[in-house]
Amino acid sequence: MINPQWLHTFAVLSEMKNFTRTAERLGITQAAVSQQMRQLEQQHGQLLLRRGREMTLTPAGLALLQYHQEIQHAENRLQIRLTECESTCGDVGLVSTGSIGLRLYPLLLDMQQQHPGLVLRHRFAPDPEVVEAVLSNKFELGITNIKPDDARLNASCFTKEPLELVVPAGKTIQRWQDLVDLGFIDHPDGRAMATRLLSRVFPGNPGISSLPISGFTNQVSLLLAPVARGLGFTVLPHFARSSFAEQAAISVVSSEVAVVDTLWLIHRREWPLSSRAERVVAFLRGQLKC
Structure with missing residues (x-):
């Protein structure tokens, strides 16, 4: 040994x-x-x-x-397994993509305050790393934007999340030129998200490549800071926008069309969730009303 x-x-x-x-x-x-x-x-x-x-x-x-x-x-x-009967104490690990993580982490802190015996770990990661972290048993729970095609994982709908076109407060967006005048605040998924949403809001538009880039960040929590300062617009998921502290400085452009993504809760299929993990999931779903 x-x-x-x-x-x-x-x-x-x-x-x-x-x-x-x-x-x-x-x-x-x-x-x-x-x-x-x-x-x-x-x-x-x-x-x-x-x-x-x-x-x-x-x-x-x-x-x-x-x-x-x-x-x-x-x-x-x-x-x-030794402590699975304990629903209010022990360790629960949750790994998620950035946008939903910004919404969930404060809720996890709320739950830990209610049940000090719980140790709630959260990590931000892109979709492939979420899947790998759950498969390798580093985290019991994962939330991902893409439903994994892996027999070792159980996947269920966790919630829905629309994409949003966000501009500085007071800006009116009625035509494509209004976006050109503002400029695009880009991020790693920015072009893909903007293409999906803007193709429906402005059908027949010249394409995202025709928009001037006025900024970039790879931190979703910082993405709306330049928008709040009037430096451009962006497209990002709802939970990232709703978690931004300066809501009065930004505005969501309303539209009759919507692009809504499903977020998937994943865990290992081979064994059931611990009772405390089930309690965490039920609490989060209740807070999100999903």
């Missing part, structure tokens, strides 16, 4: 890629880190390649790191 302390030290070293910083993280001496690595390499062969300040894992090192991760996941699953 591999010494658990040595294995933990190796995992930290593979993350820090530096013996001194690893020793500081663990609160031990650098000599102790080196000794533990020598012990592991005597048992399992060369685990690390060091060239100057660079450090990489050998195939044996990668296999050992994967083994450590599998042990951690197994321990997490055991803890969930």
Whole structure:
């Protein structure tokens, strides 16, 4: 059996890629880190390649790191099963895309205040990482914009979210030229979202490429700051807009047409949700009225 302390030290070293910083993280001496690595390499062969300040894992090192991760996941699953009868204490991990995450995170904090025994972890991630995080058991719950086609996952409709055309407060948008005059605040999904919505609001328009770009950010929580300052318009999901603090400084352009996306709640199909995860889902759905 591999010494658990040595294995933990190796995992930290593979993350820090530096013996001194690893020793500081663990609160031990650098000599102790080196000794533990020598012990592991005597048992399992060369685990690390060091060239100057660079450090990489050998195939044996990668296999050992994967083994450590599998042990951690197994321990997490055991803890969930041992305490699954407890609905108001223990750990629940939720990973979601950015827009819905901005709406959910304050709600998770509200729930944790009501039930201090709960430990609610949330992470923002793009769709592929949401799916991978749930498949790898790093998070029990995930919310994604795309329904995954994977037999290992259970997916159910969580809520609906429309796209919105957002402009500075007081701006009137009646024709395509009004958007041209403002300029587009772009983001990683901006062109795709704008194309989907504006093709319906302004049918036959010249296309998003004809709009001048007046700004860009990859942080959805910051996307409306330039709009609020009158620097342009953008297209983004409803929950990202509704979570913005300065609502009086922006305006949503109303339209008779709508583009509405489904958000999917996913979890591993092989075992049921813990009772506390079910409680979290029920609370969030109740707050969103979905």
